[in-house]
Amino acid sequence: MSEPVSTVITALISPTQERASAGLMGAGQRLSETVGAEHVVVACGPEDSESASGLAHGADRVLLVRSPALVRDRQEVWLQCLTRMGSELNPAAIVLGNDALSQEITPRLAHRLGGASIGDAQTLTAEEGHISITRSVYGGKAMAKVKLQGTPAVVWVRAPSMDPARGRATPGQIEEWDFATEPEMKIQLLETQMDAGEGDRLEDARIIVSGGRGLGGPEPFEKLKELAKVLKGQTAASRAACDLGWAPHSWQVGQTGKKVAPQLYLASGISGASQHIMGIADSKAIAAINTDPNAPIFKHCQFGLVEDFHQVIGPLQEKLAELLA
Amino acid sequence: MNILVCLKQILDPEVPARDFSLARSHLQADPTCADLVTNIFCENALETALQLRDRHGGRISILSLGPASVEDTLRKGLAMQADAAFMILNDTGHLPDSAATAKALAAAIGKLDRLDLILTGHESGDWGAGQTGGLLAEELGLPFIAFVDEIEETGPDRLILRQQNDSGWQKFSAPMPVVASITNSDHNLPRIPKIRDIILANRKPITSWSLGDLELSPDLFLPEHLLVRVTELTIPQAKGDCAFIEGATKEEKIGKLAEKIAAIARSI
Ligand SMILES: Cc1cc2nc3c(=O)[nH]c(=O)nc-3n(C[C@H](O)[C@H](O)[C@H](O)COP(=O)(O)OP(=O)(O)OC[C@H]3O[C@@H](n4cnc5c(N)ncnc54)[C@H](O)[C@@H]3O)c2cc1C
Numbered sequence: 001m002s003e004p005v006s007t008v009i010t011a012l013i014s015p016t017q018e019r020a021s022a023g024l025m026g027a028g029q030r031l032s033e034t035v036g037a038e039h040v041v042v043a044c045g046p047e048d049s050e051s052a053s054g055l056a057h058g059a060d061r062v063l064l065v066r067s068p069a070l071v072r073d074r075q076e077v078w079l080q081c082l083t084r085m086g087s088e089l090n091p092a093a094i095v096l097g098n099d100a101l102s103q104e105i106t107p108r109l110a111h112r113l114g115g116a117s118i119g120d121a122q123t124l125t126a127e128e129g130h131i132s133i134t135r136s137v138y139g140g141k142a143m144a145k146v147k148l149q150g151t152p153a154v155v156w157v158r159a160p161s162m163d164p165a166r167g168r169a170t171p172g173q174i175e176e177w178d179f180a181t182e183p184e185m186k187i188q189l190l191e192t193q194m195d196a197g198e199g200d201r202l203e204d205a206r207i208i209v210s211g212g213r214g215l216g217g218p219e220p221f222e223k224l225k226e227l228a229k230v231l232k233g234q235t236a237a238s239r240a241a242c243d244l245g246w247a248p249h250s251w252q253v254g255q256t257g258k259k260v261a262p263q264l265y266l267a268s269g270i271s272g273a274s275q276h277i278m279g280i281a282d283s284k285a286i287a288a289i290n291t292d293p294n295a296p297i298f299k300h301c302q303f304g305l306v307e308d309f310h311q312v313i314g315p316l317q318e319k320l321a322e323l324l325a
Numbered sequence: 326m327n328i329l330v331c332l333k334q335i336l337d338p339e340v341p342a343r344d345f346s347l348a349r350s351h352l353q354a355d356p357t358c359a360d361l362v363t364n365i366f367c368e369n370a371l372e373t374a375l376q377l378r379d380r381h382g383g384r385i386s387i388l389s390l391g392p393a394s395v396e397d398t399l400r401k402g403l404a405m406q407a408d409a410a411f412m413i414l415n416d417t418g419h420l421p422d423s424a425a426t427a428k429a430l431a432a433a434i435g436k437l438d439r440l441d442l443i444l445t446g447h448e449s450g451d452w453g454a455g456q457t458g459g460l461l462a463e464e465l466g467l468p469f470i471a472f473v474d475e476i477e478e479t480g481p482d483r484l485i486l487r488q489q490n491d492s493g494w495q496k497f498s499a500p501m502p503v504v505a506s507i508t509n510s511d512h513n514l515p516r517i518p519k520i521r522d523i524i525l526a527n528r529k530p531i532t533s534w535s536l537g538d539l540e541l542s543p544d545l546f547l548p549e550h551l552l553v554r555v556t557e558l559t560i561p562q563a564k565g566d567c568a569f570i571e572g573a574t575k576e577e578k579i580g581k582l583a584e585k586i587a588a589i590a591r592s593i
Contacts, residue, residue: 100491107459107460119455137558138338138451139338141354145558149553150552186468187498189497190498191495194492195494207589242510243509263589264586275338287586296563299567302568304569306569316579316586
């Protein structure tokens with residue numbers, strides 16, 4: 001008789017963001033290898049057979065969940081579906097992404113499976129039969145290693161900044177998983193509103209221009225948008241700027257906001273509080289425009305300009321438009 | 326409407342990095358390296374509750390788990406005009422994880438009158454696990470919505486909750502009772518209590534329970550019993566090798582900045 005194989009489940013429940021999905025797949029695959037477990041990827045399907053075969057290149061098994069109720073807004077359905085999978089497959093770990101839905105589900109799924117939950121994992125390891133992760137704590141002022149003493153370990157990771165999965169020589173098996181029962185919906189979705197000016201999600205952006213309280217009002221954020229257009233990038237903001245209503249909340253980057261990993265993060269009028277840095281630390285390069293040469297943001301920068309944003313933005317945009325024409 | 330807001334007391338998250346230090350155990354921050362404050366998201370939650378009560382009436386209770394010092398957090402909540410305050414005294418010297426916290430909060434909630442709405446902060450400014458709200462909902466067997474920044478009452482038994490998500494927001498209708506974790510927005514900045522209310526709050530009663538009073542095991546918070554256990558804590562160092570752009574004139578500096586940015590943009 002063969003040993004029962006353990007599994008690591010990667011739950012791709014918001015599959016639209018390429019970079020996040022790739023990073024999540026990678027995190028799940030590497031953890032499954034460390035644990036010596038089968039890598040099972042769960043995704044919505046099977047409408048898009050091309051992406052399913054893509055997933056199979058990073059997994060032993062791909063479970064495409066088919067349910068009429070399974071739209072991503074319905075946390076209840078995913079929760080029940082993953083709970084049932086968790087109890088059938090008895091995984092060592094369930095790895096989720098950092099989208100809002102995954103974050104919302106993580107603690108509840110762990111509780112239903114009698115496991116341990118944690119979020120914002122940057123690295124995952126297995127030691128003495130337990131999963132350990134590292135994460136930033138105290139608003140980014142310290143780094144903790146945390147041992148999950150319950151099984152399964154239900155963990156959401158900073159998906160976009162994780163390395164993608166290694167391609168396998170032989171793709172894994174693709175199976176369909178019917179989840180027919182429509183659970184009773186206690187919570188009903190009434191209305192959805194997208195914030196203006198968001199094309200790609202911030203997590204996928206290669207260049208981000210971001211503004212903070214130092215910009216002094218909502219108008220300069222319009223200028224940031226224009227600069228972003230020139231750079232084919234996205235706009236973001238600090239919590240202070242969002243709380244002041246100068247930028248929509250979906251732009252917030254940091255501990256509570258998005259965790260981004262662009263090639264360039266240009267911060268204007270942002271002091272660089274540790275909670276803000278937590279969201280940008282994975283950027284390839286950070287640059288800043290700030291009037292204060294002692295602003296903590298410069299400690300994290302590759303290059304920086306000590307100047308007033310209002311004096312810089314106009315000529316900078318012109319110059320860049322010229323250089324990138 | 327009967328609302329409960331859970332409040333966590335934490336080390337001031339705005340403490341400058343140079344003052345931040347670790348306790349001798351190297352498993353938590355030195356509790357004396359900064360002031361103790363109420364977690365900002367918990368205050369956002371209390372503000373959300375206060376605004377609901379301003380519009381629709383009702384009663385707000387606040388609940389905090391922690392050492393004796395959490396009395397300060399509860400007094401501040403009372404000064405912000407919460408109606409009643411409850412504390413679960415943790416004098417074990419151990420820090421609970423989110424799951425043990427949720428268990429203790431749920432046990433205390435079992436002692437209260439029927440609640441219609443239970444709020445937590447989305448995450449705390451110290452450990453920032455962001456798990457307690459969801460775990461508490463499961464402990465209580467109630468529906469849960471995370472990242473809520475606005476709540477409206479509609480009729481006697483349902484609420485409309487607005488959830489911030491990855492690219493905007495969604496509104497949900499939920500039956501009461503419901504648990505929600507609150508995040509920050511431009512309309513739930515916590516109000517500043519008036520001096521008079523601060524003084525009055527000092528005279529209000531606070532109900533305090535021990536773990537035993539809630540029929541919870543004194544071992545609930547022992548590190549080896551936790552589901553999530555901190556095993557190492559370190560302070561990372563910032564690199565600090567920023568190349569400041571120099572130049573004789575502003576134009577020259579802006580030109581150099583543009584070149585650097587363009588070089589990265591071209592390489593993508
Ligand atoms: C639990 C918790 C979670 C948090 N989560 C987040 C988060 O997710 N994201 C986040 O951003 N913050 C977060 N914060 C808040 C964080 O601590 C800071 O308060 C916030 O980041 C400050 O925003 P800011 O840099 O825009 O403003 P400030 O700190 O006020 O900085 C403004 C900067 O602008 C500069 N400036 C002023 N005028 C000009 C000018 N004309 N031109 C150029 N520069 C100028 C100033 O020198 C200053 O450095 C969190 C805090 C807590 C407690």
